[in-house]
Amino acid sequence: MATSNSGDKGTRNLVIIMVGFIVTVGVVFSIISNRASSNFEIPAAVSPTDGYGIVLNPTATPKIDVYVDYQCPACRAFELMNGGYLNEVIVQNKAKVVFHPMTFIGPESILAANAAACSADENRFVDMNLALFQNQPAGENTGKWGNETLIALGNSVGITSEKFKQCVNDGKYVKWTRNITVESGKRNVNSTPTILINGKPLDRNTEYGDPAKFRAALEAAGIK
Amino acid sequence: MRDKFVLVQPWLTLLARLILGGVLIVAGALKVGNLQKSAMAVRAYEMLPIWLANLFGYVLPWIEIGIGSLLVVGALVKINGLLGALIMLAFIIAIAQAWARGLSIDCGCFGGGGSIDPEDTKYLSEIIRDIGLLGLGVFLYFYPKGRFALDK
Numbered sequence: 001m002a003t004s005n006s007g008d009k010g011t012r013n014l015v016i017i018m019v020g021f022i023v024t025v026g027v028v029f030s031i032i033s034n035r036a037s038s039n040f041e042i043p044a045a046v047s048p049t050d051g052y053g054i055v056l057n058p059t060a061t062p063k064i065d066v067y068v069d070y071q072c073p074a075c076r077a078f079e080l081m082n083g084g085y086l087n088e089v090i091v092q093n094k095a096k097v098v099f100h101p102m103t104f105i106g107p108e109s110i111l112a113a114n115a116a117a118c119s120a121d122e123n124r125f126v127d128m129n130l131a132l133f134q135n136q137p138a139g140e141n142t143g144k145w146g147n148e149t150l151i152a153l154g155n156s157v158g159i160t161s162e163k164f165k166q167c168v169n170d171g172k173y174v175k176w177t178r179n180i181t182v183e184s185g186k187r188n189v190n191s192t193p194t195i196l197i198n199g200k201p202l203d204r205n206t207e208y209g210d211p212a213k214f215r216a217a218l219e220a221a222g223i224k
Numbered sequence: 225m226r227d228k229f230v231l232v233q234p235w236l237t238l239l240a241r242l243i244l245g246g247v248l249i250v251a252g253a254l255k256v257g258n259l260q261k262s263a264m265a266v267r268a269y270e271m272l273p274i275w276l277a278n279l280f281g282y283v284l285p286w287i288e289i290g291i292g293s294l295l296v297v298g299a300l301v302k303i304n305g306l307l308g309a310l311i312m313l314a315f316i317i318a319i320a321q322a323w324a325r326g327l328s329i330d331c332g333c334f335g336g337g338g339s340i341d342p343e344d345t346k347y348l349s350e351i352i353r354d355i356g357l358l359g360l361g362v363f364l365y366f367y368p369k370g371r372f373a374l375d376k
Binding site: 008009011012015016019020022023026027030031034102103104105106181182185186188190191204 | 256258259260261263264267268270274278279282283286287289290293294297299300329338339340374375376
């Protein structure tokens, strides 16, 4: 095609170098921006040894781990079906329950997880958790969940403090969600909802979608 | 017959570059936007130690974009064709072992990924597609010289 061979070679090498550069920068940036750190601001209820999850009833046994993404429809279904009973268990201090709000569905999951963490500082996590699922937008990252909506949602469950508002607006716990990501990765949680009772996952085929079986599974762990 | 191939081959090479390169760019670009999900997809294959699976999840989309871009512009076609073929071979092995072990996962090839319902798996079509792309990569390795390429 072209006649000036040396010029072509120069262009070719330049393109190769550019592509290599973009790939390298991308890789480095991706790894750095997803790294966890113990220096990130964490809610008071968070325990680093429990996968940086939000811990309710820290001294109770058994331990129930709940991995959700606030934008995941299956998590919404689970919460609406079994959340009521789980909240009873929490209120009656019958189990240590650790919530891990994951954020793999995208930016609005991060905003929601941040707002949930802010609500934990107001001791209203359970209510906020339920409210988030009840008001889950149809579709992912639709733009419906912004900080203002999330603050209003907090207000609706009785969180009215200026501190909460600021916490949501500042994205105070946004970086903390990276710790959740890394820790849930370490525990090989690859879908949501995932519920572990004393570290053992519930049976995905039966125990999530059936309130009686969910109760039975908790009962088997000693929750009466 | 032979003459005809000599005539057509540079165009076939161009076509193979555009298809394999295009698919790789799209696959990478869809994943770069959500690397958490990408890492989760790799973990769900349960082949690699978790730290390595996570690293793959973060790195692979960029590699796909890199190889794809170089194929489309036609730079280092021989090497990138081979790399593309090797990536496809790795995907085929990964999907086949997930299938054989009875895991229920989405391949996560174009974003998405992770555990899904058993009836939603589509391992066979994923493998057939990747075998086709593997074939294109092998072709490019043996016939790297084509039309509209930066390589001379």
